[in-house]
Amino acid sequence: MGYILNGFVRAGILLATGNPETFSAVFTTLKVTSMSIMASLFFGIPAGFFLGYSNFPGKKHIRAVVDTLLALPTVVVGLFVYAFISYRGPLGRLGLLFTIPGIALAQAVLVLPIVISLTATAIEGLDRRLKSTLLTLGARKKQIALTSLVEARHAVMTAAVAAYGRAISEVGISMMIGGNIKWYTRTITTAIALETGKGDFGEGVALGIVLLLLAFVVNWVLILLKRKK
Amino acid sequence: MSDAPLYEIKDLEYRYGDKFILNIPHLTIEKGDSISLSGPNGSGKSTLLKILAFIEFPCRGTVSFNGIKATNVNAPLTQNVTLLLQDPYLLKKTVFENVAYGLRVRRSKDNLTARVCESLRLVGLPPERFAQRRWYELSGGESQRVALASRIIINPEVLILDEPTANVDQQSAFLIKEVISSIRKKFGTSLIIVSHDHIWRNQATDKNIEIYEGRIREYSTHNIVRGPWTPAAEGLWEKNLPDNQKIYAVNPPDKNATAILSPSNIIVSTEQPVSISAQNILKGIITSMNLEKEPGKVRIDAAVSGMPLTCCVTQHAAGDLQLIPGKDVWVVFKASSLQWH
Amino acid sequence: MKILRIMVICFTFTAVVSCTGNNTLSGDKVLRMATTTSTDNTGLIDYLAPYIKADTGIELKWVAVGTGKAFVLGKNCDVDVLMVHAPDAENQYVDEGHGICRSQIMYNDFVIIGPKNDPARIKGKAVSEALNRIVEKSASFVSRGDDSGTNKKEMNLWKSARLPVPDREQWYIQTGQGMLNTINIAAEIDAYTLTDRGTFIKYESNYKGHPRLVILIEGHSSLRNQYSVIAINPDRCKNAQFELTMKFINWITSSRARKLIGDFKLLGKQLFIPNAQEH
Numbered sequence: 081m082g083y084i085l086n087g088f089v090r091a092g093i094l095l096a097t098g099n100p101e102t103f104s105a106v107f108t109t110l111k112v113t114s115m116s117i118m119a120s121l122f123f124g125i126p127a128g129f130f131l132g133y134s135n136f137p138g139k140k141h142i143r144a145v146v147d148t149l150l151a152l153p154t155v156v157v158g159l160f161v162y163a164f165i166s167y168r169g170p171l172g173r174l175g176l177l178f179t180i181p182g183i184a185l186a187q188a189v190l191v192l193p194i195v196i197s198l199t200a201t202a203i204e205g206l207d208r209r210l211k212s213t214l215l216t217l218g219a220r221k222k223q224i225a226l227t228s229l230v231e232a233r234h235a236v237m238t239a240a241v242a243a244y245g246r247a248i249s250e251v252g253i254s255m256m257i258g259g260n261i262k263w264y265t266r267t268i269t270t271a272i273a274l275e276t277g278k279g280d281f282g283e284g285v286a287l288g289i290v291l292l293l294l295a296f297v298v299n300w301v302l303i304l305l306k307r308k309k
Numbered sequence: 310m311s312d313a314p315l316y317e318i319k320d321l322e323y324r325y326g327d328k329f330i331l332n333i334p335h336l337t338i339e340k341g342d343s344i345s346l347s348g349p350n351g352s353g354k355s356t357l358l359k360i361l362a363f364i365e366f367p368c369r370g371t372v373s374f375n376g377i378k379a380t381n382v383n384a385p386l387t388q389n390v391t392l393l394l395q396d397p398y399l400l401k402k403t404v405f406e407n408v409a410y411g412l413r414v415r416r417s418k419d420n421l422t423a424r425v426c427e428s429l430r431l432v433g434l435p436p437e438r439f440a441q442r443r444w445y446e447l448s449g450g451e452s453q454r455v456a457l458a459s460r461i462i463i464n465p466e467v468l469i470l471d472e473p474t475a476n477v478d479q480q481s482a483f484l485i486k487e488v489i490s491s492i493r494k495k496f497g498t499s500l501i502i503v504s505h506d507h508i509w510r511n512q513a514t515d516k517n518i519e520i521y522e523g524r525i526r527e528y529s530t531h532n533i534v535r536g537p538w539t540p541a542a543e544g545l546w547e548k549n550l551p552d553n554q555k556i557y558a559v560n561p562p563d564k565n566a567t568a569i570l571s572p573s574n575i576i577v578s579t580e581q582p583v584s585i586s587a588q589n590i591l592k593g594i595i596t597s598m599n600l601e602k603e604p605g606k607v608r609i610d611a612a613v614s615g616m617p618l619t620c621c622v623t624q625h626a627a628g629d630l631q632l633i634p635g636k637d638v639w640v641v642f643k644a645s646s647l648q649w650h
Numbered sequence: 651m652k653i654l655r656i657m658v659i660c661f662t663f664t665a666v667v668s669c670t671g672n673n674t675l676s677g678d679k680v681l682r683m684a685t686t687t688s689t690d691n692t693g694l695i696d697y698l699a700p701y702i703k704a705d706t707g708i709e710l711k712w713v714a715v716g717t718g719k720a721f722v723l724g725k726n727c728d729v730d731v732l733m734v735h736a737p738d739a740e741n742q743y744v745d746e747g748h749g750i751c752r753s754q755i756m757y758n759d760f761v762i763i764g765p766k767n768d769p770a771r772i773k774g775k776a777v778s779e780a781l782n783r784i785v786e787k788s789a790s791f792v793s794r795g796d797d798s799g800t801n802k803k804e805m806n807l808w809k810s811a812r813l814p815v816p817d818r819e820q821w822y823i824q825t826g827q828g829m830l831n832t833i834n835i836a837a838e839i840d841a842y843t844l845t846d847r848g849t850f851i852k853y854e855s856n857y858k859g860h861p862r863l864v865i866l867i868e869g870h871s872s873l874r875n876q877y878s879v880i881a882i883n884p885d886r887c888k889n890a891q892f893e894l895t896m897k898f899i900n901w902i903t904s905s906r907a908r909k910l911i912g913d914f915k916l917l918g919k920q921l922f923i924p925n926a927q928e929h
Contacts, residue, residue, distance in 0.1 A: 114664045168726045
């Protein structure tokens with residue numbers, strides 16, 4: 081028991097004294113996840129909207145594929161993206177391996193299905209009367225589409241939070257694509273994996289606490305947004 | 310094209326799968342008309358309203374608006390016609406934004422705030438108290454009024470209303486009816502109304518179109534008598550009523566046929582008739598009485614074995630017979646008055 | 651609209667964030683190195699990096715992977731220089747033309763560690779005999795199992811003892827992880843394992859000098875552990891920063907580096923013995 085308590089004490093010290101390695105990992109995580117979330121929302125929300133809103137042949141099949149990709153293991157994504165961005169791979173010239181943008185790219189690939197699928201569900205869940213109401217008030221096709229997306233904003237925000245949760249807590253991608261390089265691509269999760277493996281429980285706990293706090297903050301922001309709306 | 314009718318419908322067909330929902334060979338509505346649509350549930354009223362609002366389009370046939378044929382891609386038509394449903398949908402925004410929406414999509418932003426406030430005042434929702442309320446902070450009647458406000462603000466040429474006072478409290482119902490009449494007076498807006506409130510219907514509209522099973526009927530009010538019919542004596546067929554009374558009819562096309570009985574073929578008596586040629590002599594009770602549009606006429610709703618029958622008497626007769634709701638009466642009509650649908 | 655405002659804020663935040671800080675590994679003076687977990691786990695490179703930056707201006711970025719993985723990274727041109735400890739494999743690598751200018755920098759030795767009570771009674775014995783005893787007693791033995799330098803050495807030891815290289819035996823545990831992790835796993839299950847002395851001293855210091863596993867066999871000539879650096883062949887990899895790599899190699903074989911490496915101690919013990927020859 082003392083061993084665990086020691087860990088918490090050490091965690092408190094690391095956080096209170098602003099330990100540079102700890103905070104470097106925190107900021108790296110924040111950088112990576114901000115980029116990956118923005119990218120996945122930027123592409124995922126329109127795609128999800130289109131998937132939920134329009135009718136086209138093969139829609140059911142595409143939806144099935146997207147829903148299957150929801151359960152993609154992080155290491156599988158890591159593996160495929162690694163193959164692409166290694167120097168010998170097709171995107172090798174971009175020099176993305178072992179960089180923050182590289183991790184962000186792979187994470188974006190990981191969470192894109194979440195954003196697309198949940199946004200499509202949000203759109204499909206819109207009240208059936210919405211379209212005719214907007215029509216009768218004189219809205220045009222584009223206006224109807226845009227207003228529909230805004231009407232679904234709560235569910236879309238939930239999708240964003242779900243995606244963020246997945247991105248911020250994954251290890252496999254950050255490890256494989258980032259390389260866990262100290263000061264550069266060591267994220268909270270890879271650092272926890274490293275420190276625990278090395279036997280430094282205190283550092284691991286400290287980072288774990290920060291990770292939990294981040295998750296709470298994101299959720300709290302969502303609740304705030306929902307209430308105001 | 311100014312003398313073209315407001316609506317001209319030709320050979321309209323609307324199907325849902327195999328079922329025929331609407332089948333209207335011809336219907337004309339003129340500018341400035343105020344008409345009501347009536348008919349039982351499932352008769353196709355709502356679908357016709359949606360077609361008239363250009364939210365739905367027929368499978369066959371044409372609908373012309375002010376002389377121009379309406380097709381699927383002719384979106385601009387929805388700018389002149391607006392529909393208010395029985396259970397309206399409000400956007401997930403404030404009341405203000407809901408009412409302003411119609412103006413925003415028309416990019417008509419001058420004096421937006423003033424116009425929204427005026428619209429809200431018209432429907433009895435003072436803007437100071439209601440403009441910033443959210444869509445979930447309204448009662449049923451208030452929601453309906455917001456929906457109405459958002460439609461009248463765009464000054465439509467045609468206002469179509471599907472049971473506008475059905476699910477609302479009395480005060481809201483009153484206000485809604487007031488607003489509708491006042492905009493008709495002020496702007497000459499054409500009205501197409503479906504309402505079970507037949508008193509209001511008679512007050513607010515000039516003409517009634519009746520729809521039954523997707524077709525337009527010529528009769529202005531209706532009594533519907535359904536089967537099953539079983540053969541009885543003397544070439545007659547009979548329908549059994551719950552309290553052992555029977556209705557007699559002549560030659561139904563099949564044993565489950567439906568008959569229409571016009572109120573003008575019904576005689577009301579306060580005493581049981583004897584020695585009379587009509588085969589149907591039924592006991593009932595008056596449930597309500599209302600003034601008909603036609604001067605000097607009174608409409609009587611009676612319940613015969615629970616089945617509603619509408620009859621018509623003169624004001625004079627009503628006074629003489631001392632007819633009042635709750636009074637037992639005899640309702641008399643010939644078996645041949647029942648016309649088959 | 652409120653949402654629009656929030657989104658604009660988020661996008662600008664992200665844009666600013668992605669531009670700040672060192673995001674990429676390709677800068678003017680950034681050198682990419684693949685090294686072993688033994689060198690990384692001990693903290694040697696953390697210790698040397700600031701000196702390298704001060705003396706040469708090189709910003710060293712390194713990934714700690716097994717030697718085998720390091721070789722692959724080099725072949726794929728994802729790094730500029732390797733720091734590994736598998737001499738036979740290294741020579742083959744150079745022969746195949748993937749690397750050039752192989753230079754020795756330091757050595758220490760491997761040790762076989764195990765639980766204090768030594769269930770298989772291997773303490774002080776010769777390596778081959780010790781391994782035979784482990785097989786006889788089916789004593790738990792933990793292996794790196796990751797094609798690292800240490801792993802390659804372990805394979806050689808089995809072969810030298812004329813024993814079949816274990817794989818699926820129940821007492822043989824292949825972790826596939828770094829050296830320190832592997833030691834910790836062995837400690838958890840009271841098993842024997844092969845490690846370099848440097849990482850063992852680091853492990854010792856983590857437990858304040860009272861580790862669960864102790865050195866049972868050391869000092870044999872077959873346990874020598876030589877570290878070298880290899881530059882990735884610029885002819886094979888157009889993106890390899892050869893000049894920078896040579897600057898680095900010159901530094902790490904210099905007398906200054908030798909002194910620094912010799913001074914690196916944990917628990918008062920020296921972990922690596924420099925043996926670079928002047929270039």
